[in-house]
Amino acid sequence: MQRIIIFITILSHSYMVKAQLVTDTTARKAEILYNQYENKVELKADAPPLVQISGAPEAFYTYFWEFGDGHFSFEEKPEHVYKNRGEYNVRLQVTNNYDNGKPPPSRPKTINVSKINHQSDPLSTERDFQGLAMLKTREPVPDEEMVVVMKYRNDLGYATNGKLYVYYNERKYRANNFEISDVRTHHNEKPAEDMLLSAHFNTNSKGVPDMALASASLGGRPFPFFQNPGDSIRNHVFITEEESEQEFRDKLIFRFEDLAPKEERNVFFTIKTTPEMLKDTSAIVKIRGVFVPDERSESHHVKDLEMEITTSHDPNKMAVSDTRINYRLVDKKRLKYKVRFQNNGEGPATTIRLNVNVPEIIDKNTLKILDTYPECPVCPDSDSLRVSYSCIDTVFSEKQVSFIFNNIYLPGSNQKGVYKYDSTKGFVRYSVKMKDKAPKINSASRTAIIFDKNEPILTNFSKTHFKPGLSLGVMSGYNSIALLHNSTNYFIGITASPYKPYRGYLQAELQISKGTYDNSRSYELRTELEPGSGIMDLTVVDEQMDYEYMDITLVPISYRYNFNKFIGVGGGVQISGRLYEELEQTSDYEYFIEFPQNRIEPNQNKPNETIVYDERDSRFEINPGAFADLNLGSIRIGPIVGARYIWQLNAPHHIWAFYLLWKF
Known part of the structure; x- marks a missing residue:
């Protein structure tokens, strides 16, 4: 009976755990709820409760519909x-900020519109753009989906046909960062013949896209996802294509038609x-958009959408454009940093x-502010000038640079009457150079964000590493081998x-x-001419041996340490091998007759001779x-x-090497 009770208890516990897992899994979904009034809908999301990250600001959701x-x-x-009229699939993407999950x-949900009784308001954007804009719904997190909208507008005075290019997966990163799983259009943009991943371009049998986006309803609010930095109107599109091909591995190309003057499409x-x-959370990755308004002209727009890689959605973040730098090019390189806050x-x-x-390797005097939001001019240099308008000031100390937004109005996300979370965000972008002859050490930087007189909020560390780089060196020297003669x-x-x-x-x-x-060596050979006579046949031999050889030495690995710029030590293992050795032996033979009482006379029957042997x-x-060296x-x-001391397993055991080395 007791065993039956234990068995039932285990089954009940397993069922409860399983039920809890199912409940938890189900709870982590966002449901679309709506009220429909003919052709007008009111939408809201039923999202699961947020799980607050300890020590972070209060968690909240942002939405993309x-x-x-x-x-x-x-x-x-x-x-x-x-x-x-028609059927429309409504999609929702919810982003959990400061949430532990x-x-x-x-x-998606389908909405069926059969009657048209309500008039739509004209679309408007408070923050304008020049022909092309790239928008993103969230920062990239490994193994998550995000949404990018390519927004383009005809600023010419006539209807045009043109092209759109999207470049992604930068070659400077070893692995691909992105996969495009779906493309939706609304104005019959068609893939060009050399378009990659054309299978993801969704069109129905009539050539009309089955899912589409044409223009953004931003609700009359400032939208900080527009990437004003890097806006560029260029000529010679073939040059842009060549540069982009070298910078990115993958691309998409579209062709559009009949774009009316001032018409916006997405x-x-x-x-x-x-x-x-890339797992480096201080890195900035980008996707490039190119818009050719008129295919008969080489004039075009270029937009780089910069994104900071993150492991969780945190509006307060610091990122750097290059996380790995070639040290050979450090004098010509400017690092671009971005600090964003909410x-x-x-x-x-x-x-x-x-x-x-x-970091100590950065030259603060080379700092340039590239862009800010809220947009502010730079404050006057003179301390005596007190200004009442909005401006940004920079204050330098020994190990710190402070950016100060003065006289601004940045709403709080928990402020009454504020429903636009993007209006509570801001950023500063700046660039700096390395110090002259900066040491090759990795750098890390972070930011303390202070809103008015509140406690500071610390960002992540933004790290920059130097690529090892390959340096080939040439060395020559002399080996001193004491045990070998001459x-x-x-x-x-x-x-x-x-x-x-x-x-x-x-x-x-x-x-x-x-x-x-x-x-060299000398020795004598004696042979008695007649037994018992005491007369000896004497041969005196002098041998001279000259050796010439060639060795090859491999040091597969050695560890070296630099104490400073001028002193270093090292040690490691080596394997030497003799490629060949040549011997030239010269033997001089002199012949004598040795009589008793040590009397010696030349042997007239045997002339002296010299034999050379190779x-x-x-x-x-x-x-x-x-070995170990200095x-x-x-x-x-x-x-x-x-100077290097070498010990070998086989003779010669002890060698001193002295050398000169130069690296390139």
Whole structure:
């Protein structure tokens, strides 16, 4: 009976756990709710409760609605009026900010419009754009979906046919960051013949897209996703194509027709971030859009949509344009940083201070402000000039740069009457250069964001790493081998190591050496001419042996450490092998007759002679060993002088090497 009770208890517990898992899984979905009044709908989302991240500002949702007729909205509870009868699929994307979990997914809902009784308001955008804009719904998170809208407008005075280009997956990153899983249009944009991934371009049998976006309903609010930085109107589209092909691996190309003057259209992309995408949360990745308004002209618009990789949706963030830098090009490189922030308070902020820690390798004097939001002019330099208008000031200290937004109005997300979360966001973009002869060390920077007199909010660390780079070196020197008589040994070699390492690093070497040494000996040979006579046949032999050889030495790995710019040490293992050894032996023979009482006379029957013997030994013999050395000079690049002690398993056991090294 007891066993039955235990069994029932286990089954009940398992069922409860399973039921709880099902409930939790179901709860993490966002449902679309709506009220329909003929061709007018009121929408809202039924989203699961937020799970607050400890220590972060209060969690909240942001929303992206696609109405199915080409219009969209970022409002929490939007209203929309359809112009035409038909069926429309409404989509919702919800983003959880400061929430400890993944964004809740949502299923589309179909709305059937059979009567037209309500008139729609004309679309408007408070923040204008020049012909082309790229919008995003959220920052990219590995293995999540996001939405990008390509918005284009005809600013010419006549109807045109043209092209759209979308470039993605930057070549500077090893893995692909994005996959385009769906493309929706509203004005019959068609893929060009060389378009990649054309299977994702959704059109029905009549050539009309089955899902579409044509224009954005922004609800009359400022929209910070427009990327004003980098707006560019260019000529010679073929140059832009060539540059983009070199910078990006993948592309999409569309052709559009009959774009009326001042008409705005959109192409809507569903983008999946790949699991293997760049995991560096301080990196900035981008997608490029190119808009050719008139295919008969080379004039075109270029827009780079910059995005900061993140692991969770946090509006307060710091990112850098290049997380890995080639140290050889550091003098010509400007790093671009972006600090974004959001006021989550219950009231507006009038002063925002961004205290940015500046790494020691950065030259603060080269700082340039590229863009800000709220848009502000730079404050006057003179402290005596007090201004009442909005401006941004920069204050420098030893290890910090402060950006101060003065006299602004940035609403709080929890402020009464504020329903537009994007209006509570801002950012500053700036660029800096490295110091002259900056050491090759990785840098990390973070920002303390202070709204008025509130406690600071700390961002993530924005990190920049130097690529190791390959530095080849040339070395030559002399090996001193004490045990060999009259030894000479000169060598040349090459090295492979990181370019201008700062402290510790690994190095490999390959050397070819050529040496000589000699040896000599003398001995006597006696043979009794007649037994018992005491008269000996004496031969005196003098041998001179001259050796010439060539060795190859491989240092597969050695560890080296630079104490400073001028002193370094190292050690490692090596394997030496003899490629060949030549012997030239000269033997001088002198013949004598030795009589008793040590009387010696030349042997008249045997004239003296000299025999020369040559031998070449090409057997490859391996001699492993280990070494330690000391380097002096400009040790990160050269010239470098070094002294190395080498111990070998086989003779000769002890070698001292002295060399000169220069790296490139």
